[in-house]
Amino acid sequence: MEAIQKSAEGVTDEMALVLAAKKGDLEAFSQLVTRYDRNIFRIAQHITHNEEDAQDVVQEAFLKAYTNLAQFQGNSKFYTWLVRIAVNEALMKLRRRRSDKTVSIDEDVETEDGSMPREVADWSPNPEQLYGQSELGDILKKTIQGLPPGFRTVFVLRDVEGLSTEETAEMLQLSVPAVKSRLLRARLQLRERLAKYFKSKRGGDGQK
Amino acid sequence: MKCTEFLVELTDYLDGNIASTVRVELEEHLQWCHDCEVVLNTTKQTIEIYRNNQLYELPENLRSRLHAAIMTRCKNSKPVKKPSR
Numbered sequence: 589m590e591a592i593q594k595s596a597e598g599v600t601d602e603m604a605l606v607l608a609a610k611k612g613d614l615e616a617f618s619q620l621v622t623r624y625d626r627n628i629f630r631i632a633q634h635i636t637h638n639e640e641d642a643q644d645v646v647q648e649a650f651l652k653a654y655t656n657l658a659q660f661q662g663n664s665k666f667y668t669w670l671v672r673i674a675v676n677e678a679l680m681k682l683r684r685r686r687s688d689k690t691v692s693i694d695e696d697v698e699t700e701d702g703s704m705p706r707e708v709a710d711w712s713p714n715p716e717q718l719y720g721q722s723e724l725g726d727i728l729k730k731t732i733q734g735l736p737p738g739f740r741t742v743f744v745l746r747d748v749e750g751l752s753t754e755e756t757a758e759m760l761q762l763s764v765p766a767v768k769s770r771l772l773r774a775r776l777q778l779r780e781r782l783a784k785y786f787k788s789k790r791g792g793d794g795q796k
Numbered sequence: 797m798k799c800t801e802f803l804v805e806l807t808d809y810l811d812g813n814i815a816s817t818v819r820v821e822l823e824e825h826l827q828w829c830h831d832c833e834v835v836l837n838t839t840k841q842t843i844e845i846y847r848n849n850q851l852y853e854l855p856e857n858l859r860s861r862l863h864a865a866i867m868t869r870c871k872n873s874k875p876v877k878k879p880s881r
Contacts, residue, residue: 614870621866626854629862633852643858647866654870705803708831711838716845729851747843748850753811772807779835779842786841 606666610657621650624667627749628674634744635678637733638685645681649674664758671759675741682737705776707783715786731781739774746771797825802832810840 602623608616625646632645652673653660660669712718719727732740745756746767757767802825808814809822826833854862 614867617870618863618867621863625859625862629854629859630850630852642852643862646862647869650866651869651873655873655876658876705831705835708834710834711841715841716848724849725851728846728849732846732851743846748846750847753813768807772803775807775810775839775842776803776835778846779839782842782845783838786838 602666603662606657606660606662609654610660617654620653620666624670625650627667628670631671631741631744631749632674632678634732634748635675635737635741636681636685637729638681641678641681641685645674645677648677652677665755668755668758671745672761675759679737705780707780707787709783709787711783711786712788715782718786727782727785731778734781735774735777739770739777742767742770743774743778747775797821799825799829799832802826802829803835806836806839809836810843 602620605616605620609620628649629642629646632642632649633639636642636645649670653666653670656673660666716724732743735743741760742756742762745751745759746753751759753764753767753771756762757764760767762770802822805814805818805822809819814822826836
């Protein structure tokens with residue numbers, strides 16, 4: 589996973605690029621694209637589950653960021669602002685693909701909670717080694733796709749991309765407690781769903 | 797501490813973002829509650845598995861094409877000068 593520049597120097601450098609891009613310096617903006625395109629693509633893929641849509645999201649998000657740079661005040665980091673644009677674009681794509689028009693970050697608040705642990709068997713010592721790389725990838729994709737969009741978006745930003753709770757809250761325009769509650773439920777639901785692939789077979793129904 | 801109370805604190809505990817008094821209570825609970833211990837360990841593994849296996853890497857050839865398309869569209873676009881709202 590490539591790390592996002594977090595050092596003070598990185599941030600200053602980023603602000604210099606943003607300021608130059610604001611004045612129309614395309615080369616500076618091109619450097620910002622290179623810095624973040626992989627992250628935006630991953631986030632978009634996780635939300636849309638569709639490569640074509642994810643490609644569109646990457647293009648639209650950067651284009652929107654560029655044309656609206658005048659509105660970026662520098663109160664947050666450029667990346668935070670960019671992810672917010674990308675998440676909105678991705679949710680719009682998802683809404684168009686699904687007949688369900690209500691896809692939003694808030695949609696899960698009132699849903700029945702499927703997070704109470706039911707499966708409490710230990711997992712194999714090395715669950716990742718039970719499957720080949722591509723089979724494991726399919727399991728992980730299928731499992732995360734089963735989560736409501738609001739949950740998986742929070743999980744991806746916090747646990748896959750490694751952003752802080754505060755940054756995630758700002759990106760999704762949610763409160764910190766709302767992010768924490770979604771993160772907890774996302775983690776528990778993923779755990780529950782992965783258990784059927786990874787739980788230890790010792791003494792269980794996997795014998796013989 | 798009950799299991800439901802343990803679960804409420806699970807995310808902060810995993811993130812190491814918890815008051816030491818609560819941590820002590822959680823760890824006490826873990827000493828006798830095997831189910832919560834399993835939930836804790838397998839939740840930790842869940843996060844690690846997703847962190848270790850990046851599912852959607854951007855292939856370099858696609859990356860170059862996207863980059864070129866973005867820059868062409870930016871070149872042909874007109875920056876929005878004023879906030880729209």
